Amino acid sequence: MPSAVRARARALPGYPGPRHWRQVPVTGQHYVDVGAGDPVLLLHGNPSWSYLWRGLLGTLSPDFRCVAPDLPGLGLSPRCPEPLRSVDRLERHLACLDQLVDRIAAGQERPARRWTLVVHDWGGLIGLAWTLRHPQKVGRLVVLNSVAFPWPAGHRLPAHLRWIRGSAPVAALALATNAFPRAALRRGVVRRLGAAERMAYLLPFADAHHRRTAVELVRNLPRDAHDPVWRLLVGLEDLDADRGLAGLPVFIGWGMRDALFTPTVLDEWIRRFPQARVRRYRDAGHLVMEDAAGELDRHVRDFLLGT
Structure with a gap:
């Protein structure tokens, strides 16, 4: 990220300041590290970044250590x-x-308890694949409008995603004009975001080079149940007690007016995790943390505190 963009990022409304910014030395990955206590790992999706967690970071950090990385690219x-x-x-x-x-574990004086994993959008696929590889590291799961399994029968991607995924000229146009992040902000909320919030979301996609990953992720969306990406999630439905995931405490918070992650996708999560505590937000869209801000934050905090 250019230094000029980093300088502008210092004034992001509601986002933790630079003293909470960190980088992983090996990969250069940026993350926010705020609060103290049992660790919470928050994984965003596409086209987004750790800015979308600012509400939850403020609510959870008095009781938990919150780590919110920006996904590679x-x-x-x-x-x-x-x-x-x-x-x-x-x-x-x-x-x-x-x-x-x-890196987080190496910097602690005592071994960390299991992580709470919070996932949204593309972060669900990444987070659940990682959980299947490291079941002993995850103690609780929070799912917000996401997916980690082949799309349910009859599911159809929204038109703008189908166009980007299926047409090289449309993908090139999205890359050149920043149309995809702008469309995601318009379509992803029921409550219109303020100008400062919209600018903050769009900041990392300032030019074609910086938004290339966002477009490529859409181009690589799994097309059907045979896509090889789903092989990394084999076993999600056959979890046994020995792997430590069968009785995993799960909270599902769902924006019911999401055109991508529809109520049918929610039903699949519930089928796989029947023990989940489920909250449906009737007037929230894909960016449920925006439309249900405050209410969702309190529900997640109550879940983590066991209340």
């Missing part, structure tokens, strides 16, 4: 030097997540 993290296939890109995300968690 997004936010304030370095851009990937070359295009990658979906499986290779996911493997890179998982490797960076390993480096981040190892």
